Amino acid sequence: MSATTRAGRPAQRPLRGAAGWARGRHLGSVAFLTNRVTGLLLIAYLYLHLGVLYLLTEGSGSWASVLGLFKNHWFLALESLLILFILVHGLNGLRLALVGPGWAYATRGPGSRPWRGSAWASTWWWYLPCLG
Amino acid sequence: MIADLEEVRQLSPAQRRRGGTTAWILQVVSGALLMVLLGLHIVTQHFVVKGGLRDYAQVVSYLSNPVVLAVESLFIVVLIWHAMLGLRAILLDFGFGRRGQAWITYGLTALGAVTAAYSFWLIATIAANG
Numbered sequence: 001m002s003a004t005t006r007a008g009r010p011a012q013r014p015l016r017g018a019a020g021w022a023r024g025r026h027l028g029s030v031a032f033l034t035n036r037v038t039g040l041l042l043i044a045y046l047y048l049h050l051g052v053l054y055l056l057t058e059g060s061g062s063w064a065s066v067l068g069l070f071k072n073h074w075f076l077a078l079e080s081l082l083i084l085f086i087l088v089h090g091l092n093g094l095r096l097a098l099v100g101p102g103w104a105y106a107t108r109g110p111g112s113r114p115w116r117g118s119a120w121a122s123t124w125w126w127y128l129p130c131l132g
Numbered sequence: 133m134i135a136d137l138e139e140v141r142q143l144s145p146a147q148r149r150r151g152g153t154t155a156w157i158l159q160v161v162s163g164a165l166l167m168v169l170l171g172l173h174i175v176t177q178h179f180v181v182k183g184g185l186r187d188y189a190q191v192v193s194y195l196s197n198p199v200v201l202a203v204e205s206l207f208i209v210v211l212i213w214h215a216m217l218g219l220r221a222i223l224l225d226f227g228f229g230r231r232g233q234a235w236i237t238y239g240l241t242a243l244g245a246v247t248a249a250y251s252f253w254l255i256a257t258i259a260a261n262g
Contacts, residue, residue, distance in 0.1 A: 039219075040219075050250065
């Protein structure tokens with residue numbers, strides 16, 4: 001017999017992994033964590049990039065050899081991932097910058113403008129079609 | 133979510149004294165600048181080049197242009213500034229004491245300065261080959 005809630009509806013099976021973690025958390029918390037994780041990955045890439053650019057100081061031969069690696073399909077897939085991280089970090093950062101001073105979300109209480117909240121909530125999602 | 137954001141936004145007086153608001157404003161300003169500078173960097177380095185990648189001669193010729201050199205130098209400064217501020221914000225959230233926070237700030241300032249010095253040396257060396 002399957003488990004049911006007090007209201008008699010069948011209980012939902014708990015989600016595991018990232019989906020389980022994200023469930024029940026505020027969108028803002030997920031976005032905050034996403035920004036930090038992508039930020040750390042981009043810093044790691046920055047140092048990797050600076051390390052690779054050192055080859056340019058060694059002359060054209062060294063650079064020509066690494067250009068071959070850059071044209072590899074696996075490398076291009078990683079580059080696509082990099083662009084995805086840049087977009088997520090940049091656009092989510094822009095969203096956080098607008099939310100922080102209160103320009104994006106209306107505050108509770110007198111004078112609040114919920115339509116602003118609804119309008120700006122969409123900024124979290126609008127870039128997704130751009131990634132496809 | 134609104135409650136979460138309110139907590140983030142309303143810094144305590146102690147946080148304000150530690151420069152939390154200033155650091156946040158600098159992070160936002162450098163982030164906005166990065167959107168322009170990084171976009172410019174990606175477009176000029178990859179999108180306008182045939183095949184998407186510059187060969188050695190093209191890189192040297194590109195960096196020999198003083199305007200490009202100035203823009204790339206600004207890009208380096210803003211990028212490192214933004215990265216170190218972000219790293220500092222993450223590390224400070226671990227709840228270190230005042231002494232620990234000071235060490236983090238000094239350490240990341242030194243790391244940023246070394247990274248910037250290496251980056252400037254890199255572009256100066258490449259540009260000098262032109």
